[in-house]
Amino acid sequence: MTLPLRVHNLSKEYKDFSLTDVSFTLKNNSVMGFIGPNGSGKSTTIKLIMNLVKRDSGQIELFGLDNLKDEKRIKQKIGFVFDENHFHETLTVHEMKNVIRGFYDQWDENLFQKYVHDFELPLKKQIKDLSKGMKMKFSLAIALSHNADLLIMDEPTSGLDPLVRSEFIDILKLYVQDKNKSVFFSTHITSDLEKIADQITLIYKGKIIFTRNKDELMAKHCLVRGNPDALDTMGEQMFIGLKKDQHEFVGLAERNDYLENELGNQVSVERATLEDIAVFYIEGVKSHVAFD
Numbered sequence: 406m407t408l409p410l411r412v413h414n415l416s417k418e419y420k421d422f423s424l425t426d427v428s429f430t431l432k433n434n435s436v437m438g439f440i441g442p443n444g445s446g447k448s449t450t451i452k453l454i455m456n457l458v459k460r461d462s463g464q465i466e467l468f469g470l471d472n473l474k475d476e477k478r479i480k481q482k483i484g485f486v487f488d489e490n491h492f493h494e495t496l497t498v499h500e501m502k503n504v505i506r507g508f509y510d511q512w513d514e515n516l517f518q519k520y521v522h523d524f525e526l527p528l529k530k531q532i533k534d535l536s537k538g539m540k541m542k543f544s545l546a547i548a549l550s551h552n553a554d555l556l557i558m559d560e561p562t563s564g565l566d567p568l569v570r571s572e573f574i575d576i577l578k579l580y581v582q583d584k585n586k587s588v589f590f591s592t593h594i595t596s597d598l599e600k601i602a603d604q605i606t607l608i609y610k611g612k613i614i615f616t617r618n619k620d621e622l623m624a625k626h627c628l629v630r631g632n633p634d635a636l637d638t639m640g641e642q643m644f645i646g647l648k649k650d651q652h653e654f655v656g657l658a659e660r661n662d663y664l665e666n667e668l669g670n671q672v673s674v675e676r677a678t679l680e681d682i683a684v685f686y687i688e689g690v691k692s693h694v695a696f697d
């Protein structure tokens with residue numbers, strides 16, 4: 406079976422920023438969360454995948470097809486939700502939909518109308534008068550109504566309230582119940598990814614730190630907290646990332662017996678959230694000068 410998305414050694418140079426040898430693979434029927442601090446290169450990577458920006462080198466394959474040579478064919482199979490508004494502000498929802506549906510061979514009007522109903526989309530309102538949440542739901546309704554096999558979304562939930570975000574997650578869960586569907590999206594809201602993601606890719610300063618299975622990532626890591634004196638016994642090298650002052654240290658480590666059994670009374674070992682994992686991996690990279 407061909408993979409929905411494969412990015413290989415992708416590079417792009419801007420004046421003050423480089424995306425360097427970015428590689429990752431989205432598995433079939435999988436949801437991948439693409440995370441990293443502001444300015445890490447998430448939108449740039451997504452724009453390169455969608456051929457909105459020209460790459461310097463590397464390959465991008467969607468469904469086994471080259472994203473440049475087979476762009477037209479590929480775009481029929483992708484539902485794209487973009488943070489920046491790419492609709493004509495003065496058209497109504499209904500008019501805008503009629504423009505967009507013309508691009509898709511497999512437009513499903515009944516399905517679109519179902520989403521209009523479910524999302525309570527106001528067909529007669531001009532795009533400029535929609536709230537942020539409504540615009541996102543409209544984008545999502547479009548993305549879901551042309552039989553796309555892959556959703557690619559750039560921060561689709563930024564600025565949305567928890568209720569709308571929770572609806573969004575439910576929609577994605579339903580979407581990937583179909584074994585042919587996959588999702589790739591960037592976000593800063595790692596708690597959403599804890600609920601829905603199968604894979605996580607972390608990017609920092611234009612380089613990939615890791616692509617990992619989310620459950621495995623969360624099961625394998627822990628936060629360790631304690632008095633800095635305990636570091637003398639433990640050694641700092643066991644930490645992926647570490648923060649300390651004179652009173653306390655907090656670090657991310659891989660779970661192991663030594664930590665949990667032998668050091669039990671000197672340190673506390675806690676569950677690490679996805680946010681902790683991302684923050685401390687980056688902390689570790691920052692303290693590793695060779696990265697720059």
Ligand SMILES: Nc1ncnc2c1ncn2[C@@H]1O[C@H](COP(=O)(O)OP(=O)(O)OP(=O)(O)O)[C@@H](O)[C@H]1O
Nearest residue numbers: 419420421422441442443444445446447448449450
């Ligand atoms: N067209 C451009 N010309 C020059 N620099 C650019 C251009 N587009 C993006 N950049 C720079 O590339 C870097 C990465 O930006 P990008 O938008 O990809 O980051 P991001 O990870 O999506 O950030 P955020 O989480 O804040 O949305 C930034 O430093 C940005 O200023």
